Structures are given as structure tokens and as C-alpha cells.
Amino acid sequence: MNIHYFQHVPFEGLACMEDWVRRPSNKVTATRFYEDGRMPFVELFDVLIVLGGPMSVHDEKAYPWLEQEKILIQKAIERGKKVIGICLGAQLIAEALGASVYKNTFREIGWLPVSKTPAAKKIELFSDLPDTMDVFHWHGETFDLPKGATHLLSSEACVNQAFSYGDNVLALQFHMEMTSEAIKTITEFCQDELVEGPYIHKEETFYNDDNIVRTNQWMYQLLNKFTQ
Known part of the structure; x- marks a missing residue:
């Protein structure tokens, strides 16, 4: 595949997906x-992976490339490329x-x-995943479901945790790709976000090897099925 x-x-890379x-x-x-903000021609790739970052989708004045990035994502979806987004x-x-993105409560x-919706329990893409999964989160914003999307996962604090769109788009609000090193790096650069909150955990709980191994395996399973 291309x-x-x-x-x-620089501190939110492919992690285990590498x-x-x-x-x-x-x-x-x-x-x-x-x-370097140069964009590829859509024709040159089969799969597009859109990683995370601390900025908002609305920060186009600070990050002018966001506007062109959204256009290219839209083109990739329209042309049937496999598109997966994280956070x-x-x-x-x-x-x-066409959906709204805004601060979560x-x-x-x-x-x-996160827990599967009834729709997620019926699709082959999620068939190897448990109905409820502990996954790593680092986000303060959320999104409405795009028209025509399938709602896949929810959490107590955030209704829309994942959706698919057609058979070529998968959006995950959380991080299954995080390794211990990746968690250490994002924690170092985003330390100011670790304030008191009902859904903000202490840093010492982040380095759970069992959870990391398990979620990395789920990430590989999703990538394999999604790109088949």
C-alpha cells in the first residue's frame, strides 16, 4: 500500500503504528x-492517517495549513481512499x-x-474487540456525528468517541496507538493540561503496561481489517 x-x-507521532x-x-x-506544510496529491496514496495534536480544528489563524488539510481530507474521502483519524x-x-467540533463538557x-454502540456490535471491523475497552485519552474537544456516519463508541464523559463513514473512513477520538514512550512524551509537552477534573487521571496511572500492550494489539487488528 501507499x-x-x-x-x-513532533510529540504525537505514529507510536505503535510505526x-x-x-x-x-x-x-x-x-x-x-x-x-513543512506541503500536501501530497490524493492520487499518490491509498491510505491516509491523520494523527493527533494539541491544537483545535478552529485554530486556522495560528496554523494556516489546517484549511488545506481539511480540503485534502475531504478529497481523499470523496475519492474512496482509506482515511483514519486519531484524536x-x-x-x-x-x-x-460537515459536522461541528467544539469543547466537550x-x-x-x-x-x-469506551463502550460499543449497538451498531458497532454488528460490524465486522469491530468483531474482535470487547464491548467495553479501557483506552488512553487526551482530549478536551468533541464532535457531532457527520450526516450518514455510523456511531461506534461512547464513554461516560463523551458521547461520540468513534464513528465510521461508508467503508473507507474511521475516526477515533482516543489513542490505541500509544506506547509508554509516546505517553511519556505527550505528558511532558502537555503537562499544563493535567489539572483537577473528574475525568483527568494522575500521571502515575498512565504507564500501565498491560493496557498498552492490549490497546496496541487492538490498533493492529483495526488497521489490518480497515485496510483489507
Whole structure:
């Protein structure tokens, strides 16, 4: 496969997806917006991965490339490319599909459960995943479901945690890709967000090896099924 990924900040990269993306059979390219905002031609990739970042989808004045990024995401979806978004990436996909993105009532940071919707229990993509999963969160915004999207996962603090759109779009509000090193890095750069809150956990609880191994495995399963 030809895979392109959008990386918004140096401290939120592919993490565990690096091994999956860089298999010998794949050709991999990237746009790292903190270095160079040049966009690829849509025709040159089969899969687009849109990673996370601390900025909002609305921060176009501070990050002018956001406008062009949304346009390219929309084009990729329209042309049937496989598009997967994580955290900010999910929010960008939602906005590209015409949905609103806004501050959630609560910020979620740490290991918190998400649960399948009735629709998610019926689709093959999620068939290997448990009905409720502890996954790593780091977000303060959320999105409405785009028209025509399928609602897949919810949490106590955030109704819309994941959706699919057609058979070529998957948006995940949380982070299944996080490794211990990736968690350490995002915690270092976003330390100011670790304030008191009902869904903000203490940093010492972040480094749960069992949860990391488990969610990384789920990430690989989703990537394999999604790109088949």
C-alpha cells in the first residue's frame, strides 16, 4: 500500500503504528506540518492517517495549513481512499464531513473505558474487540456525528468517541496507538493540561503496561481489517 500520514506536532507521532506502517510492502510518505506544510496529491496514496495534536480544528489563524488539510481530507474521502483519524485527526475528519467540533463538557486524560454502540456490535471491523475497552485519552474537544456516519463508541464523559463513514473512513477520538514512550512524551509537552477534573487521571496511572500492550494489539487488528 501507499500510505501517507499527517503529523501535526513532533510529540504525537505514529507510536505503535510505526511498525505496521513501515512494513516492507508499504510505501510511506508524510506531511509534518511543524516542518513543512506541503500536501501530497490524493492520487499518490491509498491510505491516509491523520494523527493527533494539541491544537483545535478552529485554530486556522495560528496554523494556516489546517484549511488545506481539511480540503485534502475531504478529497481523499470523496475519492474512496482509506482515511483514519486519531484524536485531532478524528475531529478534522468530522469537520471535513460537515459536522461541528467544539469543547466537550469534560476533558478526558488517562485510561478510561469506551463502550460499543449497538451498531458497532454488528460490524465486522469491530468483531474482535470487547464491548467495553479501557483506552488512553487526551482530549478536551468533541464532535457531532457527520450526516450518514455510523456511531461506534461512547464513554461516560463523551458521547461520540468513534464513528465510521461508508467503508473507507474511521475516526477515533482516543489513542490505541500509544506506547509508554509516546505517553511519556505527550505528558511532558502537555503537562499544563493535567489539572483537577473528574475525568483527568494522575500521571502515575498512565504507564500501565498491560493496557498498552492490549490497546496496541487492538490498533493492529483495526488497521489490518480497515485496510483489507
